[in-house]
Amino acid sequence: MDTTELERIAREIRLRDLQAVFEAGAGHIGGEMSVIDILTALYFRVLKVWPDQPKHPDRDRFVLSKGHTACALYVTLAKRGFIPEEEISTFLQPHSRLNGHPNCNKVPGVETNTGPLGHGLPVAVGMAKAAKLSGAGYRTYVVTGDGEMQEGSNWEAIMAAAQFKLDNLTLIIDHNRFQQGAALAETNDLAPLRPKLEAFGWEVTEIDGNSMGEIVPALEHRGLGPHCIVAHTNKGHGISFMQDRVEWHHKVPSREQYEIALAELSEAL
Amino acid sequence: MNAPVNPPKLHDCRDAFASTLERLAGENETIVAVCNDSVGSSKLGGFKSRFPERLVNVGIAEQNMVGVGAGLANGGRLPFVCGAAPFLTGRSLEQIKADISYSNANVKLVGISSGMAYGELGPTHHSIEDFAWTRVLPNLPVIAPCDRIETAAAVAWAATYSGPCFLRLSRVGVPDLLPEGHTFELGKANLLRQGSQVTLIANGTLTHRIVKAAEILADRGIDARVLNLATVRPIDEEAIIAAARETGAIVTAEEHSIFGGLGSAVAEVVVDHAPVPMKRLGVPGVYAPTGSAEFLLDEYGMSPSAIADAAQELIKRK
Numbered sequence: 001m002d003t004t005e006l007e008r009i010a011r012e013i014r015l016r017d018l019q020a021v022f023e024a025g026a027g028h029i030g031g032e033m034s035v036i037d038i039l040t041a042l043y044f045r046v047l048k049v050w051p052d053q054p055k056h057p058d059r060d061r062f063v064l065s066k067g068h069t070a071c072a073l074y075v076t077l078a079k080r081g082f083i084p085e086e087e088i089s090t091f092l093q094p095h096s097r098l099n100g101h102p103n104c105n106k107v108p109g110v111e112t113n114t115g116p117l118g119h120g121l122p123v124a125v126g127m128a129k130a131a132k133l134s135g136a137g138y139r140t141y142v143v144t145g146d147g148e149m150q151e152g153s154n155w156e157a158i159m160a161a162a163q164f165k166l167d168n169l170t171l172i173i174d175h176n177r178f179q180q181g182a183a184l185a186e187t188n189d190l191a192p193l194r195p196k197l198e199a200f201g202w203e204v205t206e207i208d209g210n211s212m213g214e215i216v217p218a219l220e221h222r223g224l225g226p227h228c229i230v231a232h233t234n235k236g237h238g239i240s241f242m243q244d245r246v247e248w249h250h251k252v253p254s255r256e257q258y259e260i261a262l263a264e265l266s267e268a269l
Numbered sequence: 270m271n272a273p274v275n276p277p278k279l280h281d282c283r284d285a286f287a288s289t290l291e292r293l294a295g296e297n298e299t300i301v302a303v304c305n306d307s308v309g310s311s312k313l314g315g316f317k318s319r320f321p322e323r324l325v326n327v328g329i330a331e332q333n334m335v336g337v338g339a340g341l342a343n344g345g346r347l348p349f350v351c352g353a354a355p356f357l358t359g360r361s362l363e364q365i366k367a368d369i370s371y372s373n374a375n376v377k378l379v380g381i382s383s384g385m386a387y388g389e390l391g392p393t394h395h396s397i398e399d400f401a402w403t404r405v406l407p408n409l410p411v412i413a414p415c416d417r418i419e420t421a422a423a424v425a426w427a428a429t430y431s432g433p434c435f436l437r438l439s440r441v442g443v444p445d446l447l448p449e450g451h452t453f454e455l456g457k458a459n460l461l462r463q464g465s466q467v468t469l470i471a472n473g474t475l476t477h478r479i480v481k482a483a484e485i486l487a488d489r490g491i492d493a494r495v496l497n498l499a500t501v502r503p504i505d506e507e508a509i510i511a512a513a514r515e516t517g518a519i520v521t522a523e524e525h526s527i528f529g530g531l532g533s534a535v536a537e538v539v540v541d542h543a544p545v546p547m548k549r550l551g552v553p554g555v556y557a558p559t560g561s562a563e564f565l566l567d568e569y570g571m572s573p574s575a576i577a578d579a580a581q582e583l584i585k586r587k
Contacts (some may be wrong), residue, residue, distance in 0.1 A: 126340020
């Protein structure tokens with residue numbers, strides 16, 4: 001699938017995500033908007049997956065470590081054929097399998113339960129190590145938030161991935177510069193991320209994480225060791241009044257805001 | 270004159286764990302051992318020599334170790350994740366919850382040197398909270414074998430069981446109690462001694478102590494039932510209810526805090542189904558002083574004679 005087509009799908013996913021969050025009255029829309037381009041490139045270009053056989057042993061593994069942006073993953077999985085598209089309207093409803101954080105035993109395509117931060121990368125290291133042990137050809141991709149990199153468990157996993165020479169592992173850090181309560185810079189400023197990852201023995205690529213033309217080649221890069229993509233993104237990307245605003249971490253648009261956002265995203269289509 | 274008594278040979282259950290794991294790994298190439306710089310203390314030296322590629326040492330990083338275990342299981346491997354019980358459970362409790370229990374990952378957690386095994390190293394190294402921490406988690410059987418035979422049987426069971434579990438092992442020597450060839454059955458207590466006046470229940474390193482306590486009670490003319498209850502979750506409700514109804518009093522003993530452990534689990538069943546007087550022996554909600562595991566168990570009223578005394582007192586409350 002080419003870049004233009006990927007960009008169109010990403011806009012559709014943004015639109016459906018916005019609608020789902022508005023209707024559910026909850027969600028993490030800021031971080032969803034920042035990560036949707038990456039999810040789109042993964043599921044519609046990079047990942048080797050079979051939606052009708054979600055547990056196929058040769059499938060590439062994807063872990064959304066920033067599990068609070070589950071809605072974006074659900075919309076992407078639905079668009080890719082893992083779950084019915086109409087099911088998105090059940091997001092957060094009683095007994096819906098579309099919980100606020102993804103559940104691997106309920107939702108096809110979800111590989112491991114996430115939600116508490118700092119869990120996805122260690123599990124992804126295990127997935128990549130398993131492929132090394134069994135000789136399987138699948139690759140493992142994991143997306144973390146930049147604030148999430150404050151969790152020590154990530155750095156334990158970063159050390160292990162380098163030690164195990166996991167050239168089949170790609171970490172994408174959604175570097176939107178905001179966490180729940182404040183800017184990263186005002187909390188525990190990890191930036192610049194690149195030299196830190198490089199010091200731990202990772203190969204690092206820095207990209208505009210909302211530009212499909214930069215995301216795809218970075219995801220398709222193959223190196224000699226674990227690969228980290230520092231994806232510079234914008235919280236609330238695509239919606240003018242949300243962009244780079246910390247309050248949109250989990251704020252729900254009013255009816256008026258919803259209409260404006262809807263118009264902006266539709267116009268881009 | 271009494272016949273000379275030879276003290277029974279004591280076995281470190283870790284040896285049974287390690288030799289069983291090595292044997293199974295020879296038959297099943299998906300088995301991997303994951304450890305946190307604990308090759309020696311987990312007795313994985315032999316495993317490492319025979320299957321060097323399949324020994325995944327993550328260094329001193331327990332949260333990552335448990336997450337890696339979940340990922341290995343996702344990739345079709347059968348991981349036995351081994352580490353000192355206090356750190357395997359406490360340090361990575363949320364990983365055990367989210368990545369293992371909630372995800373229902375096929376990972377076998379092996380907590381070694383549990384209870385007061387590291388007695389002299391102080392309360393940071395005592396693992397007397399691990400039953401409480403793990404037994405509240407769905408999908409996660411919690412098992413504390415009482416001897417090398419039950420340890421080997423539980424490890425063999427774990428390798429064929431499709432789902433996670435937590436095996437709690439000590440490093441303190443215990444005598445053989447179960448017959449050779451014993452098969453582990455999840456959630457089933459072993460009746461080690463029939464009895465009608467009181468029931469003694471324990472697991473792990475305490476089982477041989479309650480066996481001795483029952484012998485002391487027999488000398489005093491008291492007929493005590495003895496149950497080895499390796500599986501704390503799912504618990505053998507049937508055996509506990511029968512013990513309550515048929516003997517009318519229950520004493521539990523454990524190398525764990527009296528809060529949230531085996532005694533609490535038994536009490537939950539008793540209070541729901543067949544209330545009878547109970548006495549829960551264990552560490553009474555304190556940080557222990559220094560001393561060996563054996564010393565500390567005696568110190569907290571779990572010498573065989575103290576257990577017998579507690580049972581005798583309890584019978585008066587029936």
